[in-house]
Amino acid sequence: MAFSKRKLKTDKHLTENQKKGLDLLDEKLSGKLLTHLNSCVHCGLCGESCLYYLYYGDEKYLPGNKVDLISRIYRRYHTVTGKIIPGLVGAKNFDDDTIQEMIDVIYGGCTMCGRCSMHCSVGIDIAFLVRTARSMLAEMDLVPEGLQSTVDTAVKTGNNMGIPQEDYIDTIKWLEEDLQMEVDDPNASIPLDKKGSKIFYTLNPREPKFFPLSISAAAMIFYAAKESWTLSSHFYDVTNYAYYSGDDKIGALITDRLRKEVENMGAETLVLAECGHGPRAIRWEGPRWTQKKYPFTTITLVELIAEYIRTGRIKLDPKKNTEPVTLHDPCNLVRSGGVIEEQRFILKHAVTDFVEMYPNRENNFCCGGGGGQLSMGEYAERRMDVAQLKADQIRETGADIVVTPCHNCIDQLMEVNKDYELGVKIKTMAEIVADALVLD
Amino acid sequence: MQVSETVFLISFCISASILFLMFIKAITRNPIDPSEAKGSTIKGIVYSFTAGMSPLKKETANKHWPTYIAGICYHFGIFLGFFWLFIHVSNISLVSIIYSFSRFIFIISIISGFGILLKRIINKKLRYLSNPDDYISNTLVTGFLIISLLNLYTISLRPLLWYYSAFLFLYIPVGKLKHAAYFILARIYLGLFYGKRGVWPLAKEN
Numbered sequence: 001m002a003f004s005k006r007k008l009k010t011d012k013h014l015t016e017n018q019k020k021g022l023d024l025l026d027e028k029l030s031g032k033l034l035t036h037l038n039s040c041v042h043c044g045l046c047g048e049s050c051l052y053y054l055y056y057g058d059e060k061y062l063p064g065n066k067v068d069l070i071s072r073i074y075r076r077y078h079t080v081t082g083k084i085i086p087g088l089v090g091a092k093n094f095d096d097d098t099i100q101e102m103i104d105v106i107y108g109g110c111t112m113c114g115r116c117s118m119h120c121s122v123g124i125d126i127a128f129l130v131r132t133a134r135s136m137l138a139e140m141d142l143v144p145e146g147l148q149s150t151v152d153t154a155v156k157t158g159n160n161m162g163i164p165q166e167d168y169i170d171t172i173k174w175l176e177e178d179l180q181m182e183v184d185d186p187n188a189s190i191p192l193d194k195k196g197s198k199i200f201y202t203l204n205p206r207e208p209k210f211f212p213l214s215i216s217a218a219a220m221i222f223y224a225a226k227e228s229w230t231l232s233s234h235f236y237d238v239t240n241y242a243y244y245s246g247d248d249k250i251g252a253l254i255t256d257r258l259r260k261e262v263e264n265m266g267a268e269t270l271v272l273a274e275c276g277h278g279p280r281a282i283r284w285e286g287p288r289w290t291q292k293k294y295p296f297t298t299i300t301l302v303e304l305i306a307e308y309i310r311t312g313r314i315k316l317d318p319k320k321n322t323e324p325v326t327l328h329d330p331c332n333l334v335r336s337g338g339v340i341e342e343q344r345f346i347l348k349h350a351v352t353d354f355v356e357m358y359p360n361r362e363n364n365f366c367c368g369g370g371g372g373q374l375s376m377g378e379y380a381e382r383r384m385d386v387a388q389l390k391a392d393q394i395r396e397t398g399a400d401i402v403v404t405p406c407h408n409c410i411d412q413l414m415e416v417n418k419d420y421e422l423g424v425k426i427k428t429m430a431e432i433v434a435d436a437l438v439l440d
Numbered sequence: 441m442q443v444s445e446t447v448f449l450i451s452f453c454i455s456a457s458i459l460f461l462m463f464i465k466a467i468t469r470n471p472i473d474p475s476e477a478k479g480s481t482i483k484g485i486v487y488s489f490t491a492g493m494s495p496l497k498k499e500t501a502n503k504h505w506p507t508y509i510a511g512i513c514y515h516f517g518i519f520l521g522f523f524w525l526f527i528h529v530s531n532i533s534l535v536s537i538i539y540s541f542s543r544f545i546f547i548i549s550i551i552s553g554f555g556i557l558l559k560r561i562i563n564k565k566l567r568y569l570s571n572p573d574d575y576i577s578n579t580l581v582t583g584f585l586i587i588s589l590l591n592l593y594t595i596s597l598r599p600l601l602w603y604y605s606a607f608l609f610l611y612i613p614v615g616k617l618k619h620a621a622y623f624i625l626a627r628i629y630l631g632l633f634y635g636k637r638g639v640w641p642l643a644k645e646n
Binding site for chain 2: 031065119286288334341361
């Protein structure tokens with residue numbers, strides 16, 4: 001039986017910080033959360049859906065256990081049985097041991113890929129519960145250091161890599177000159193802060209910092225499509241690591257900054273660069289965090305490229321990409337964003353030999369780098385261990401190139417490529433499309 | 441009306457009221473989601489209750505066929521048990537073939553119930569996840585199925601059925617059996633989530 005107020009709020013055993021975590025759970029206790037917290041029957045059939053459990057076989061990684069890590073606290077402080085006979089229903093005190101266990105599994109043993117939610121025999125949104133647990137921990141300042149520092153950098157500098165504005169502008173200008181030479185057109189441009197452009201394009205800060213060629217590829221596609229577009233010199237970051245840390249307030253702040261920038265530019269459409277969690281955070285979570293509807297349309301670059309191909313705005317010659325290509329589906333884009341067939345449609349037009357990895361689409365396995373794992377050095381060893389599944393998937397396709405529309409996945413796959421000696425090339429969707437472009 | 445039957449009806453009303461309140465609470469207090477839909481929430485919910493539940497699509501089913509089938513049989517027996525409670529309360533006469541069919545289902549269901557309980561006891565993974573309520577709920581429900589079956593053979597056990605069912609219904613809101621109220625909502629919320637984002641219904645299958 002659930003009650004609206006936690007009666008043990010003033011329990012003397014709780015520290016002030018623990019009360020903050022419990023207060024946040026109170027605050028978030030919506031009908032949806034109540035439903036998912038009360039639905040698990042401990043059937044234990046979810047293990048095979050989780051890459052951590054598949055690799056380690058340790059029960060602590062069972063998705064059902066991840067549900068329990070938060071629901072047992074809910075039961076303890078919000079149900080009559082949990083308050084009177086906690087042992088009967090496995091209700092637990094929100095003490096240091098429980099909290100340490102949560103941090104270890106909720107941050108260090110889950111990429112929030114949502115594969116278990118898709119397969120849960122009841123229909124519990126397990127990734128949603130894990131994120132709620134992360135929110136409780138974030139409220140208590142218990143986010144692992146690396147992840148928190150990425151969030152802090154984004155808040156402080158406007159992008160998660162802390163790239164100074166001058167460096168960023170220099171990179172864009174250099175790439176523009178490069179584009180002009182490439183297409184032999186002095187008017188080709190990578191517009192910055194061009195008000196009234198139809199499209200406001202975002203970037204993953206990894207692009208200007210480490211992978212400028214993916215910006216060139218996108219610019220080339222926009223050039224071929226004769227698109228009216230712009231980048232911002234201030235707020236261009238497609239990522240929002242507050243989604244991973246669990247901090248809704250910071251998530252809202254970052255969302256609001258980008259929304260205002262798009263409005264300031266007067267763009268009709270916000271195009272989200274190749275990223276998994278970024279498009280999820282901006283498109284789906286941002287409006288919820290800020291409780292504001294965007295006055296512009298929001299789509300991903302993948303959807304836009306597919307539209308260009310469908311409407312004949314760009315022409316591709318698949319014979320320019322003859323090596324076998326496989327696709328890695330980013331979890332947040334596919335399972336939580338509904339961008340499933342578009343990337344396949346593009347690849348079928350851009351390459352001659354497209355091989356699906358198995359399982360794919362909504363059943364694809366995470367690369368191991370999701371959930372903020374790439375920024376949490378504490379769990380780097382686990383991240384590479386669980387990636388064995390992805391390495392095996394890639395190897396079985398026999399592909400020479402792995403395409404994925406997510407820079408986070410790119411980073412992880414590059415490490416996987418090296419560690420598991422796969423000998424493949426990793427590319428973004430824009431890169432493979434740019435390679436196949438036929439310019440008039 | 442016998443005392444035992446009255447006790448059962450009171451217990452049923454209390455349990456149903458609590459579950460109804462839980463249900464109402466679980467459909468309210470949801471924050472507004474102002475994001476622009478990519479797909480259809482209605483189609484997502486429909487998919488959630490149809491193809492989304494297909495054992496062919498869910499690894500929790502198709503990688504665990506014996507457990508899945510046992511679970512389905514178990515739940516079928518439970519619903520049949522509730523059906524017979526209604527029949528007994530209403531004093532409706534049914535043709536003998538329904539008795540025979542019900543006995544068969546109850547036997548399969550009881551075997552399934554014991555199988556699921558045994559698995560929970562011997563499987564390390566399940567023991568890790570389980571708390572006392574998991575064992576109690578399983579045992580209580582299997583006991584209910586046994587008594588329901590015996591009541592199809594003799595009317596003399598009717599008071600036992602009423603008292604046992606009274607206890608069972610009072611226990612439902614206490615432990616995990618309350619998923620009876622939340623299961624439908626969980627699937628609705630999942631359908632809403634995937635439907636709005638254009639994930640469900642799936643355009644193409646794996």
